[in-house]
Amino acid sequence: MRVSIDEALDLAISYLDNNYIEFKKDCYLNEDTQRVVRMTEYDLSGHNGKVKPHMNFEYTDYKRKPKYHVFLKEDAVNDKYRER
Secondary structure: OEEOHHHHHHHHHHHOOOOEEEEEOOEEEEOOOOEEEEOOHHHHOHHHHOOOOEEEEEEOOOOOOOOEEEEEOHHHHHHHHHHO
């Protein structure tokens, strides 16, 4: 399933519980420091065409918990990059 950019951002805010900080460029950490949403330009571009455009939903404890990709509708991503 692919979602729009707005839907993905809503999922990110929900995942981070509305209380988050940008701890490095395009990486957001929730208040209890357990969850991260990463949406770098590299991810949003689909790793320069190697994979589908996506955002990463991760736990800070990488050994115990999985990482999830939320794939974006490519036309929305392409439109966003054309606006720049």
